[in-house]
Amino acid sequence: MNNMAVKNFAPAPVSNRGRGPKSTVPNKKYLVGTLFSLIGFAVAEVVSFKVPGTQEVNDLAYRLGLLGLIVLYFGIAVFSWFDGERRAKFLSRASFRFAMGIVLTVWDLLSTKLDILPMPFFPGPSKVLGVILEESDFLLVNTGYSLRLYFFGFLSGVIFGVGTGILIGWFAKVNYWVFPVLKITGVVPAVAWIPFAMTVFPNSFIGGVFLVSICAWFPVAFMTARGMASTQKVYFEVAKTLGAKQRYLLFHVALPNAVPQIFTGITTANALAFTTLVVSEMMGAQGGLGYYINWAKAWSAYYKVYAAIIIMAVLFSLIMKVIALIQGRLLIWQRGLVK
Amino acid sequence: MSQENLLEIVSVDRTYVDTDDNTVEALRDINLTVRKGEFLTIIGPSGCGKTTLLRLIAGLDRPEAGEILLAGEKITAPDPQRGYVFQQGSLFPWLTVEKNIAAGLKARGVYQENKADVAQFIELIGLHGFAKSYPHQISGGMAQRVAIARTLINRPVALLLDEPMGALDTFSRADLQDKLLELWENDGTTMVLVTHDVDEAIYLSDRIVIMTPRPGKISEILDVHLPRPRQRGDAEFMALRKNLLEKFHLASSMPQPEYAI
Numbered sequence: 150m151n152n153m154a155v156k157n158f159a160p161a162p163v164s165n166r167g168r169g170p171k172s173t174v175p176n177k178k179y180l181v182g183t184l185f186s187l188i189g190f191a192v193a194e195v196v197s198f199k200v201p202g203t204q205e206v207n208d209l210a211y212r213l214g215l216l217g218l219i220v221l222y223f224g225i226a227v228f229s230w231f232d233g234e235r236r237a238k239f240l241s242r243a244s245f246r247f248a249m250g251i252v253l254t255v256w257d258l259l260s261t262k263l264d265i266l267p268m269p270f271f272p273g274p275s276k277v278l279g280v281i282l283e284e285s286d287f288l289l290v291n292t293g294y295s296l297r298l299y300f301f302g303f304l305s306g307v308i309f310g311v312g313t314g315i316l317i318g319w320f321a322k323v324n325y326w327v328f329p330v331l332k333i334t335g336v337v338p339a340v341a342w343i344p345f346a347m348t349v350f351p352n353s354f355i356g357g358v359f360l361v362s363i364c365a366w367f368p369v370a371f372m373t374a375r376g377m378a379s380t381q382k383v384y385f386e387v388a389k390t391l392g393a394k395q396r397y398l399l400f401h402v403a404l405p406n407a408v409p410q411i412f413t414g415i416t417t418a419n420a421l422a423f424t425t426l427v428v429s430e431m432m433g434a435q436g437g438l439g440y441y442i443n444w445a446k447a448w449s450a451y452y453k454v455y456a457a458i459i460i461m462a463v464l465f466s467l468i469m470k471v472i473a474l475i476q477g478r479l480l481i482w483q484r485g486l487v488k
Numbered sequence: 489m490s491q492e493n494l495l496e497i498v499s500v501d502r503t504y505v506d507t508d509d510n511t512v513e514a515l516r517d518i519n520l521t522v523r524k525g526e527f528l529t530i531i532g533p534s535g536c537g538k539t540t541l542l543r544l545i546a547g548l549d550r551p552e553a554g555e556i557l558l559a560g561e562k563i564t565a566p567d568p569q570r571g572y573v574f575q576q577g578s579l580f581p582w583l584t585v586e587k588n589i590a591a592g593l594k595a596r597g598v599y600q601e602n603k604a605d606v607a608q609f610i611e612l613i614g615l616h617g618f619a620k621s622y623p624h625q626i627s628g629g630m631a632q633r634v635a636i637a638r639t640l641i642n643r644p645v646a647l648l649l650d651e652p653m654g655a656l657d658t659f660s661r662a663d664l665q666d667k668l669l670e671l672w673e674n675d676g677t678t679m680v681l682v683t684h685d686v687d688e689a690i691y692l693s694d695r696i697v698i699m700t701p702r703p704g705k706i707s708e709i710l711d712v713h714l715p716r717p718r719q720r721g722d723a724e725f726m727a728l729r730k731n732l733l734e735k736f737h738l739a740s741s742m743p744q745p746e747y748a749i
């Protein structure tokens with residue numbers, strides 16, 4: 150490293166951002182935190198087993214779920230024991246886990262056990278989760294439908310969006326003709342196209358794909374074009390003096406520069422896509438979680454509605470997580486540069 | 489060093505019109521010949537048109553009048569034959585050090601056949617161990633070395649440098665100056681360097697072009713006959729330094745020379 154001035158640069162670990170350097174958690178505090186994390190769920194489990202119920206329900210799924218949470222958090226607690234940073238992270242959510250356990254306990258007591266909450270609108274946790282076992286096949290099929298619709302709709306929307314964005318961001322002619330159209334059609338909520346989509350397309354699946362696709366298309370196209378337009382002139386000039394032609398300027402300068410904004414577009418698009426997906430499924434699809442909710446509602450089986458909502462929450466959170474992971478991979482160069 | 493001419497700048501004018509419709513004569517009637525293999529420095533106070541002139545040579549801008557020739561051919565557009573190093577912050581932030589250097593080859597579409605050069609250039613600029621770092625993770629001096637390597641990997645006949653050391657501290661600056669001399673002595677690349685710094689000009693150059701502002705003109709061209717390697721504390725060096733600084737007081741219409749900022 151001879152005599153040159155080397156900046157002290159050890160890139161900060163991502164998990165450190167936004168949090169102070171409080172990585173030393175004493176053993177005792179950590180054990181108390183772990184206990185807190187587990188005790189709430191344990192109480193819920195004990196209540197479920199020991200307190201006699203007034204409603205007829207199948208408790209199995211709820212009890213298994215609680216057990217699963219206890220085992221999961223215990224596992225994480227053990228796993229995090231040796232790592233100061235993980236310890237702090239685990240500990241920071243301990244109170245919340247405790248509260249979750251208590252909320253479940255109270256909910257269970259008020260409904261399944263004591264029958265105080267009015268039925269059928271407020272079923273207990275065991276009834277809601279019971280559906281997941283009772284109707285697992287049907288739920289699985291519908292979840293599969295939703296995932297399939299999301300996958301094709303969202304992916305095609307993003308691909309078309311990036312494509313349109315590139316054309317708008319790069320070619321002045323396309324910008325002139327297409328951008329106003331994008332701006333006008335883009336502000337219309339995709340669900341407004343439902344009557345059209347449900348009649349023009351051969352089946353409700355393709356109609357749904359169309360709806361999800363156009364709702365994702367707009368923000369992605371818009372942000373792609375914007376991201377490209379925000380490229381600093383110096384990067385183009387550098388590339389030109391290095392011998393770059395248009396192709397390189399587009400794909401190796403403007404496009405990489407736009408990736409952060411493209412992901413902003415994708416995140417927005419994702420939220421819109423979830424909404425559009427569920428609404429379109431409720432408006433005449435032959436399957437999917439939205440369809441399932443409608444169907445359950447027709448039977449006044451509100452506990453099934455809740456079950457479907459819980460599945461959605463988990464599913465969509467997972468999808469967001471996957472997108473965040475991809476984003477983290479692609480934008481590794483921004484780490485420590487922004488925020 | 490041969491006396492063959494590489495660059496000919498003939499009666500070049502460049503006038504800007506700013507946002508208030510005022511015209512700024514950035515360059516008026518510039519005539520300059522750069523010899524093949526020489527180390528030429530352009531020095532002058534802020535706003536005298538140094539960057540403008542360098543951008544014209546690079547082909548990033550066109551003159552209103554006159555022409556610039558490289559080996560007899562008129563310059564109309566950027567070309568990797570004329571490498572250009574920007575003042576600072578020109579590395580692609582989304583590429584690692586290694587890939588920034590490779591960008592020189594990729595931009596020309598000759599990466600596959602020259603892959604091995606990348607590692608060699610990283611070695612050359614003394615950045616082994618930093619190949620996988622991103623630009624924001626390295627120091628300003630290191631970043632400028634990378635920018636230079638990225639340009640040199642295309643084996644330009646002329647390297648145009650616009651205050652590449654302007655943003656560096658004294659130590660990184662001296663370090664990079666030596667690196668630049670080493671590269672120049674090994675490859676015989678013609679160097680055209682813009683600077684604010686009198687010492688830098690004397691330490692590096694065969695000839696120093698002095699420019700004055702409003703309108704941007706060449707006021708004098710000075711030959712530096714000091715033997716190499718040069719010593720910054722030498723009597724001759726100091727004498728030339730004094731001489732040059734005095735010229736600035738005379739050449740500049742201002743009582744305080746702006747290069748001192």
Ligand SMILES: Nc1ncnc2c1ncn2[C@@H]1O[C@H](COP(=O)(O)OP(=O)(O)OP(=O)(O)O)[C@@H](O)[C@H]1O
Pocket residue numbers: 504505506512513514533534535536537538539540541704
């Ligand atoms: N794009 C532009 N539009 C309008 N005026 C410009 C433009 N670029 C440069 N100028 C003007 O031309 C003159 C010369 O500018 P130039 O950047 O070449 O100076 P310089 O010698 O490189 O100065 P510095 O040492 O500060 O970098 C200045 O008066 C500047 O204001």
Ligand SMILES: [Mg+2]
Pocket residue numbers: 538539540650
């Ligand atoms: Mg300048």
